[in-house]
Amino acid sequence: AQKITQTQPGMFVQEKEAVTLDCTYDTSDPSYGLFWYKQPSSGEMIFLIYQGSYDQQNATEGRYSLNFQKARKSANLVISASQLGDSAMYFCAMREDRSGAGSYQLTFGKGTKLSVIP
Amino acid sequence: DTGVSQDPRHKITKRGQNVTFRCDPISEHNRLYWYRQTLGQGPEFLTYFQNEAQLEKSRLLSDRFSAERPKGSFSTLEIQRTEQGDSAMYLCASSRTFPTGTSGRAGFNEQFFGPGTRLTVL
Numbered sequence: 001a002q003k004i005t006q007t008q009p010g011m012f013v014q015e016k017e018a019v020t021l022d023c024t025y026d027t028s029d030p031s032y033g034l035f036w037y038k039q040p041s042s043g044e045m046i047f048l049i050y051q052g053s054y055d056q057q058n059a060t061e062g063r064y065s066l067n068f069q070k071a072r073k074s075a076n077l078v079i080s081a082s083q084l085g086d087s088a089m090y091f092c093a094m095r096e097d098r099s100g101a102g103s104y105q106l107t108f109g110k111g112t113k114l115s116v117i118p
Numbered sequence: 119d120t121g122v123s124q125d126p127r128h129k130i131t132k133r134g135q136n137v138t139f140r141c142d143p144i145s146e147h148n149r150l151y152w153y154r155q156t157l158g159q160g161p162e163f164l165t166y167f168q169n170e171a172q173l174e175k176s177r178l179l180s181d182r183f184s185a186e187r188p189k190g191s192f193s194t195l196e197i198q199r200t201e202q203g204d205s206a207m208y209l210c211a212s213s214r215t216f217p218t219g220t221s222g223r224a225g226f227n228e229q230f231f232g233p234g235t236r237l238t239v240l
Contacts, residue, residue: 004160035228043207045161045231091160095227104149104213104227105174108160 003027004092004109012115013082020067021077021112023092031097034075035106036066039089048090051075079114087116120144122232124210130238131200138196139235143212150193151229152185153209154178161209167193168215200239207234 005024013019025034036048051059051066059066067076079086090113093106123142131137143150148169153161164183166174169190179185182200187193197204211229 033227037231042233043236044233045209045211047228047230050228093160104166105151105163105176106153106161106229107163110158111160 002109003107004094006092006109006112008112009110010113010115012117013079013086015084015116015118016081018078018080019082019114021079021090021092021114023075023077023109025073025075025092025094027073027094027096029096033095033097034066034068035093035095036064036075036077037091037093037108038086039091039111041088045091049077082116084116084118087114089113122210122212122230124208124232124235126235127233128236128238130240132240133200133202135200136196136198137200137237138194139208139210139237141193141195141210141212141232143192143210144230145191147212147214147230148190149213149215149227150187151211151213152193152195153211155207155209155234156205164195197237200237202239205237205239207236209234 003026032053034051038046049059049061049064049066051068058068063080065078089111091108091111093108095106125140150167152164155161163176164179165185167187170187182198185195211231213227213229
C-alpha cells in the first residue's frame, strides 16, 4: 500500500483565492512527522510546513496551514491568498519514528501540480 | 548563500560509464541524505549518513551504487556501470540533530535540499 497518497495530479486556482491540496498517509507507528515541500520548475525542494503526530494544534506558517485530521490520516495543505509564484509541484512526505528506532528517511507522495491563474 | 550545494548540476553519460556526484551540506548539519527522483514521481530515499557513518540504505541502492562521507562533511554518490534506468534527478539533503524531546518525540529535523544533479544515461 502507498504510504503517502496525493490524489490530485493537478490543480488550478485563481490568484488571491485559497486552495487545498490533499494528502492521506498510512502508518501504524504512533509517532511520525508530516511535511509539505514545494518544488518549482528549477527543481529544488523547498520546505513549507511540518506537523508532528503528537502536536495538538494544526501547524501554520504564513500563508500555509496544515489541516491535520489524525483519525482520518489526512494532512491537507491549505494555501491562502494564492500568488503566481505558488505555481509549482507540491509534495507531501512522512517520516516514521519506527517505535523509537529513529528512521530519518522521508517517504514522499507523487505530488500535485498547482497552477495559479492570473 | 550557505545552503546545500551539489555538483555537477547536469551530467550526460553513456551506458556503462561510471559517474560521481558531490554534495556539500549546510555546515552545521551532521545528517546527510541522498534521494532519487524520476519523472512524475516524488523523491525516493536512497541512503542516510550521520556524521561519517552510513546508517540507512534503501533497497534501491544496488551494488552499483556507493555513497561515502569520509570526514563527515561533504558526500559523494558513485554509480558504476550506469544503465538507462539510472536516469533521474539525484537530490541531496541535510539536517541538524535536535535534542530528544524537542518538538515532540519524532522531532522536527527539517531536511534542506540541494538543487539536485540531473543524470541522463544515453
